[in-house]
Amino acid sequence: MGLLDKHLGYRAPLDGIRAVGADPSAVRFDAVLSPTEGMLDGRKVILLGTNNYLGLTFDPECIEASAAAVREWGTGTTGSRFANGTFSGHTALENALARFYGRKHAMVFTTGYQANLGGISALVGRGDHLILDADSHASIYDAAKLSGAEVIRFRHNDPDDLAKRLRRLGDAPGGRLIVVEGIYSMIGDVAPLKEFAAVKREMGGYLLVDEAHSMGVLGEKGRGLAEAAGVEADVDFIVGTFSKSLGAVGGFLVSDEDNFDLLRIVSRPYMFTASLPPAVIASTLKALQRLEDDRDLRVRLSANADRLYEGLRALGFVVGPHASPITAVVMPDQATAVMMWNALLQNGVYLNLAVPPATPDNQALLRSSVSAAHTPAQIDEVLAVFERLGQEFGLLKHSLRASA
Amino acid sequence: MVELATDLTVREIARAAETVLGRNVQVTPETDIARDLAVDSLALMNIVMELEDRFDLSIPLDRLATVQTVGDLSELINKLRMKA
Numbered sequence: 465m466g467l468l469d470k471h472l473g474y475r476a477p478l479d480g481i482r483a484v485g486a487d488p489s490a491v492r493f494d495a496v497l498s499p500t501e502g503m504l505d506g507r508k509v510i511l512l513g514t515n516n517y518l519g520l521t522f523d524p525e526c527i528e529a530s531a532a533a534v535r536e537w538g539t540g541t542t543g544s545r546f547a548n549g550t551f552s553g554h555t556a557l558e559n560a561l562a563r564f565y566g567r568k569h570a571m572v573f574t575t576g577y578q579a580n581l582g583g584i585s586a587l588v589g590r591g592d593h594l595i596l597d598a599d600s601h602a603s604i605y606d607a608a609k610l611s612g613a614e615v616i617r618f619r620h621n622d623p624d625d626l627a628k629r630l631r632r633l634g635d636a637p638g639g640r641l642i643v644v645e646g647i648y649s650m651i652g653d654v655a656p657l658k659e660f661a662a663v664k665r666e667m668g669g670y671l672l673v674d675e676a677h678s679m680g681v682l683g684e685k686g687r688g689l690a691e692a693a694g695v696e697a698d699v700d701f702i703v704g705t706f707s708k709s710l711g712a713v714g715g716f717l718v719s720d721e722d723n724f725d726l727l728r729i730v731s732r733p734y735m736f737t738a739s740l741p742p743a744v745i746a747s748t749l750k751a752l753q754r755l756e757d758d759r760d761l762r763v764r765l766s767a768n769a770d771r772l773y774e775g776l777r778a779l780g781f782v783v784g785p786h787a788s789p790i791t792a793v794v795m796p797d798q799a800t801a802v803m804m805w806n807a808l809l810q811n812g813v814y815l816n817l818a819v820p821p822a823t824p825d826n827q828a829l830l831r832s833s834v835s836a837a838h839t840p841a842q843i844d845e846v847l848a849v850f851e852r853l854g855q856e857f858g859l860l861k862h863s864l865r866a867s868a
Numbered sequence: 869m870v871e872l873a874t875d876l877t878v879r880e881i882a883r884a885a886e887t888v889l890g891r892n893v894q895v896t897p898e899t900d901i902a903r904d905l906a907v908d909s910l911a912l913m914n915i916v917m918e919l920e921d922r923f924d925l926s927i928p929l930d931r932l933a934t935v936q937t938v939g940d941l942s943e944l945i946n947k948l949r950m951k952a
Contacts, residue, residue: 598913616920
């Protein structure tokens with residue numbers, strides 16, 4: 465018996481998906497031409513599932529900043545901040561993030577996953593209570609395990625359910641940390657943060673919001689859902705990522721909490737990993753500036769999100785509760801989802817196949833994310849492909865549009 | 869008396885599992901949750917959430933690490949109820 469035999473339960477489903485066509489876990493691009501186009505098997509495809517919300521991956525200023533940094537500072541830090549020291553870029557980015565959020569402190573992690581893992585596991589520990597939205601990202605669940613805290617889940621986006629579960633904890637000793645996300649990554653639904661903040665005010669505890677998918681997307685200044693909902697004062701910790709709207713890789717935690725500097729020596733996922741390379745830090749710093757300076761990016765993103773969401777809905781596809789840069793099309797079953805995903809790819813549209821257990825309610829989803837860099841013509845092209853294939857697969861029984 | 873409480877808890881576990889899984893569920897204390905009920909970690913968390921509401925009780929997820937059978941889960945719930 466091999467060590468990996470315990471995973472054999474995944475063999476048949478994975479082979480089943482691979483047998484239909486391309487392997488969604490191993491799509492190989494020959495080239496990436498822009499934030500919205502890539503080359504696949506010699507054909508151009510529209511990138512509609514890359515979380516590149518502001519389309520900054522090819523921003524000339526970001527590229528220049530990155531190139532200058534790699535020349536000046538080299539390709540990597542080759543170690544952790546603790547062991548190999550902090551480069552000036554790390555401090556500059558942390559200062560810029562703290563200022564952007566109007567907070568005293570910020571720390572940068574090597575990935576967004578590690579920002580949750582390292583932030584949450586250092587904020588709560590044995591004897592504390594960690595209260596999570598049921599649909600939390602894997603990084604939050606993994607942080608819960610690493611923390612050793614008592615973990616309670618509440619029903620997704622349900623402030624009354626949160627209140628009920630906090631009430632049940634009564635006056636049990638230990639700190640309380642409530643964790644929610646701004647925009648949920650699978651179907652793009654937004655947390656009722658105003659109501660969550662009210663529960664927190666009434667019942668006590670700390671509130672952490674993961675703005676991974678909402679930074680640069682929501683809020684007048686682009687700070688995310690806490691800003692958009694007008695409850696920044698109630699949010700004690702904000703986690704975010706550089707790998708979506710800021711077009712690179714990495715994550716961060718910001719707060720006004722005293723003794724924040726201690727996190728740098730108690731957070732294992734921060735301490736025992738190499739820090740971000742200078743080129744990534746430099747492009748992220750520039751991208752943050754672009755996010756702050758260019759409100760048009762958010763206006764275009766929002767217009768594209770509406771165009772895709774409303775277009776799909778009008779065609780008769782089942783989509784999420786409201787428009788957002790993430791739109792998930794609900795498929796009747798996994799087999800149809802896999803066939804449709806392959807057909808979309810064959811017809812020049814790349815998006816994400818999302819199947820259980822990564823999806824809420826065991827749904828099979830075609831998950832898309834739009835960018836400010838998409839043109840209206842690209843969105844229309846995507847819609848035309850969806851319409852054609854939707855008819856082919858018999859998915860458009862209730863189309864609101866007159867079929868051609 | 870203790871046996872009665874256990875029977876009742878096992879029955880509630882079956883009903884919670886039925887609510888979450890949307891199918892008929894037959895269990896005994898010896899039923900292996902993952903193997904016999906084909907319940908993955910996510911479904912188990914949902915069943916636990918349902919049980920929290922049925923018993924008006926907090927069942928921290930970190931306590932599930934040692935739960936393999938319905939009997940283990942029932943024992944954990946009864947222990948937590950005595951503490952509450």
